[in-house]
Amino acid sequence: LKIDSGKPILSANDQRAMANRARLRELGLTAVNVLASPGAGKTSVIKRLLEALRARCALGVIEGDVAGRIDADAILAMGIPATQINTDGGCHLDAAMIEQALGQLAIRGPGLVFIENIGNLICPTGFALGESMRLVIASVPEGHDKPLKYPGVFQTADAVVLNKLDLIEHVDFDLDFFTRGVRAVNPAAPIYHACARTGKGFDELVAMLARHAGI
Numbered sequence: 447l448k449i450d451s452g453k454p455i456l457s458a459n460d461q462r463a464m465a466n467r468a469r470l471r472e473l474g475l476t477a478v479n480v481l482a483s484p485g486a487g488k489t490s491v492i493k494r495l496l497e498a499l500r501a502r503c504a505l506g507v508i509e510g511d512v513a514g515r516i517d518a519d520a521i522l523a524m525g526i527p528a529t530q531i532n533t534d535g536g537c538h539l540d541a542a543m544i545e546q547a548l549g550q551l552a553i554r555g556p557g558l559v560f561i562e563n564i565g566n567l568i569c570p571t572g573f574a575l576g577e578s579m580r581l582v583i584a585s586v587p588e589g590h591d592k593p594l595k596y597p598g599v600f601q602t603a604d605a606v607v608l609n610k611l612d613l614i615e616h617v618d619f620d621l622d623f624f625t626r627g628v629r630a631v632n633p634a635a636p637i638y639h640a641c642a643r644t645g646k647g648f649d650e651l652v653a654m655l656a657r658h659a660g661i
């Protein structure tokens with residue numbers, strides 16, 4: 447017995463995300479959706495990655511924030527194309543926003559587009575943007591229990607960055623507990639230990655991204 451619910455198989459957002467994916471492929475661009483809580487270091491990590499990759503390929507950044515253009519301006523100040531999306535209270539980016547931002551960004555590959563999502567470990571998880579990789583950033587001061595408390599976002603991660611490792615002596619952070627927490631929900635994603643403040647720990651992450659983007 448088959449029951450036709452009348453619902454489309456793909457949501458409107460999923461359909462737009464598929465269109466974004468096709469457009470990115472045509473342009474030779476690989477999009478990385480960067481997910482984390484507010485202040486975990488999304489912009490700082492992206493800036494480190496841009497510095498490491500800028501000599502090798504085209505780069506662009508789509509910045510998502512509730513308000514303001516602080517992050518986009520910081521990227522533009524590096525001489526790298528950036529577009530700011532303001533969600534005006536909205537707590538996640540969706541594929542339609544990315545479609546528009548890609549038009550404004552106007553870059554061609556081969557290269558990478560980093561999408562800094564709204565700082566939020568919950569609902570951005572449910573919205574595909576057309577990315578080919580999800581990078582989830584956790585940071586030491588947030589505590590080692592976050593993978594177990596917000597399993598969804600860690601489950602969909604293709605790679606996890608643990609940022610602010612320089613602060614590990616100042617807070618009670620159990621690295622083992624964190625690692626086991628990630629593994630409980632995501633057996634495969636590599637975990638990179640990083641410090642965006644000093645640039646320590648970025649080599650392997652950069653190499654993985656370059657491999658992934660074929661650059």
Ligand SMILES: Nc1nc2c(ncn2[C@@H]2O[C@H](COP(=O)(O)OP(=O)(O)O)[C@@H](O)[C@H]2O)c(=O)[nH]1
Pocket residue numbers: 482483484485486487488489490491565609610611612613640641642643644
């Ligand atoms: N100590 C330390 N601070 C960091 C590190 N990475 C980022 N920060 C600081 O954390 C704050 C939030 O960083 P930001 O990149 O803006 O986070 P975002 O809100 O996730 O984009 C800023 O004051 C950064 O300077 C790090 O590795 N170590």
Ligand SMILES: [Mg+2]
Pocket residue numbers: 488489490517562
């Ligand atoms: Mg930011």
Ligand SMILES: [Zn+2]
Pocket residue numbers: 536537538569570
């Ligand atoms: Zn939301």
